[in-house]
Amino acid sequence: xQSIPKTEGLIIIxxxxxxxxxxxxxxxxxxxxxxxxxxxxxxNESELNRVLVDICKKIKEAVNPQQNM
Numbered sequence: 001x002q003s004i005p006k007t008e009g010l011i012i013i014x015x016x017x018x019x020x021x022x023x024x025x026x027x028x029x030x031x032x033x034x035x036x037x038x039x040x041x042x043x044n045e046s047e048l049n050r051v052l053v054d055i056c057k058k059i060k061e062a063v064n065p066q067q068n069m
Contacts, residue, residue, distance in 0.1 A: 011062045012030045013033045013055075013058060013059055013062060014030055014032050014033065015032065015055060016034070016036050016040065017039060017040050017041055018039050018041045018042075019039050019042070020039075022036075033054075033055045033058050034051050034054065034055060040052075
């Protein structure tokens with residue numbers, strides 16, 4: 001994995017698609033968009049839809065923080 005550039009004000013929203021060994025990497029320092037014990041490919045269709053809606057909400061909040069007050 002390449003180094004994550006240090007950019008002030010940059011919001012990183014990462015998504016764990018499949019089980020992997022991300023622990024100890026730079027991405028491990030950042031909060032994921034969903035629970036890490038549930039990679040997206042481990043969810044059934046209904047759970048996946050719910051998690052994707054939650055992820056979309058987090059992205060909208062990050063893009064438009066003033067609208068969420």
